[in-house]
Amino acid sequence: MNQSVTANPPRIWTAALLVIGDEILSGRTQDKNVAQIATWLNVQGIRLAEVRVVADKTDAIVEAVNILRARNDYLFTTGGIGPTHDDITVDAIAEALGVAVVHHPQAVAVLERYYETRGGLTETRKRMARVPDGADLIENRMSGAPGIHIDNIFIMAGVPHITAGMLDALTGTLEGGLPVLSKTIGCWVAESEIAEVLRTAEKTHEGVAIGSYPFFREGRTGANFVVRATDPELLDRCIVDLTDALVATGRDVTAGGI
Amino acid sequence: MNQSVTANPPRIWTAALLVIGDEILSGRTQDKNVAQIATWLNVQGIRLAEVRVVADKTDAIVEAVNILRARNDYLFTTGGIGPTHDDITVDAIAEALGVAVVHHPQAVAVLERYYETRGGLTETRKRMARVPDGADLIENRMSGAPGIHIDNIFIMAGVPHITAGMLDALTGTLEGGLPVLSKTIGCWVAESEIAEVLRTAEKTHEGVAIGSYPFFREGRTGANFVVRATDPELLDRCIVDLTDALVATGRDVTAGGI
Structure with missing residues (x-):
């Protein structure tokens, strides 16, 4: 895949x-x-567009894989x-x-080395060297069995710290667009009181998305407002304007969120 | 919906x-x-079969709602x-x-009461009384805005403690089957060493599902094995047989998991 250079709007991966x-x-x-x-994808300039959780059932996995890989640039599985x-x-x-x-020869070699001092590579353990034909490997920096890459699919471990090691091995290798930047401001206000202010801020700054996240703490109602954009100047402009608009309604605004 | 009484296999909701x-x-x-x-669904005798996470985009929500409500007994949204x-x-x-x-009249009334001492029911706040035509309400025991029930869809809050209150209000009201029971045993063993034991235990006890969950703690490799079934006697039988089989390979087994 080649990333085409266009000024506006930038391609979203x-x-x-x-x-x-x-x-x-x-x-x-x-x-x-x-x-x-x-979080990792954001830094690569890739947006997580959808998630599915399915049971350990072949039909459910096949259905999801075929839909998700077709309509996204990348599909990750855990x-x-x-x-x-x-x-x-x-x-x-x-x-x-x-x-x-x-069986991927390199995966077999990795597992042989890993299990050399751990009781040897049994037939059962050798199962972890099985890959779809044509795949290559994702380095596992935490334990023996590698992850697998085929087409636009990245097959990763389920145990989070092993997944983290595989993400680390993939960092910088995937083509992406501009990373999504975000800034947060917070306010002790019920979000229902300033809904119109938020709507206006989003409408008047094309290219930003504003999320409103209410909370209840210390017996008080507050909300954090997260502004997201790929353009840092647009992001800052929106944060300044939204802060001004909230201050104009008589509220204190906390930069960075509450 | 009427739950038909059949001996075997029981209907799975x-x-x-x-x-x-x-x-x-x-x-x-x-x-x-x-x-x-x-966890809550298990207690109601209902199995969570699939999860999707989508963005705040109408098309994505509509697509997911129509597929998921058609092929499951219930659809929850948060x-x-x-x-x-x-x-x-x-x-x-x-x-x-x-x-x-x-606007659901009862929801408007609930919000009027809730906001009576909180600055009144503004037009923006009244948005939270909007429902699909024909819906009824799910009591919100934590804050003002109620959840919504229409057909087999339950529309809930996203903030977890508010969701919890709505689930509490729904407890016992949904028709389900037999709750899924589970018991766990643990072993300091690499799961790859006893994969065949697990496979045999699952095969010889029809109606159980055994999950294997490896971990690394204190520099050692272990795994917990979760046996699930709706029949308590079958569950106990499988746990006893699996424990015996693991002990026969020379391992100590910890009831309840490690």
Whole structure:
């Protein structure tokens, strides 16, 4: 893919995330990968456009993979790449792509080295070297089994600190656009009282998105307003104008948020 | 809906969850509603089958609502029901259902009462009384604006403690099947070493699902194994057999997990 250079509007690169795992859907495990990957993607200039969480079921994975990879620049998956019976991600993605599953020689070598002092590479452990035919590897800096890259799909571990290591290995390697910048201001105000101020600020600064995040603390109502844009000057202009508009309604505004 | 009484297999009731909000996709906010709603659904005898996270965009919400409500018994949504410009959930769901948006008289009354001592019910705040035509309300025990119920859709707040209050108000009101029970055992073992034991235990106890969740603690490798079933006797039998099989490989097993 080549990034075309256009002045306005800049191309927006998008990614989807597919979280695979009964443990998330059962409520047993609190997902941490959505926030972690979203934050990392922002820095790469890629926007996380949608997330799906599906069970360890081939049909559900195949359906999601085929829709999400087609309509986004990148698809990330987390979970289901271990050695046990409930780890079916590689098989399901190979099925979605219509390719065979093969042992990747380099992955076998990595696992042989990793398990050399850990009881040896058994047949079960060798399962973690299985990849969709044509894939290459994502370095796993935390434990043995590597992640997998094929087409625009990045197949990652489910355990968050292992995922983090794989993201680290991918940093700077993906083509993206301008990173989305954000600034936050906060106000002790019920968001319903200044909804019109927010609406006007967003409308009069084309290219920004303003999110309003209410909270209740110390018995008081407040809200943080997050302004996002790819253009730093536009972002600053909107923050200044929104701050002025809020001050004009008689409120104190806290830069950086409350 | 009537629940038919059949001995075997029991009907499985499913729900989907649609999380609506740029704040989750930007990585700014760590979602807590997936785990919270999944856990609550289990107790109601309903299985969380799939989750999607979409941006504050009408098209994305409409698409997800129409697919998810059609193939699940219930659809829950969180987020986007406040008074500000980025709160478009009600309009999008009304569009998905092909109905108008109206002010719900009871919601107006609730908001009038709530805001009586909080500066009065402004036009902006009255936005929170808007519902798809034909909807009824879900009591909000934490703050003013109620949740909304229409057809098999439950439209909830995004702020987790407000969502929790709405779930509390719904407890026991939804028809479900047998709750999914689970028991956990733990072992200081690399899951790759006992993958075959797990596979056999799942195969020989039809109706159970076994999840394997590895971890690294204190420099050691371990895993917890979660056995799930709706039949308590089957669950206990599987736990006993799996424990015996693990002990037979020379490992200590910790009941309840490590």
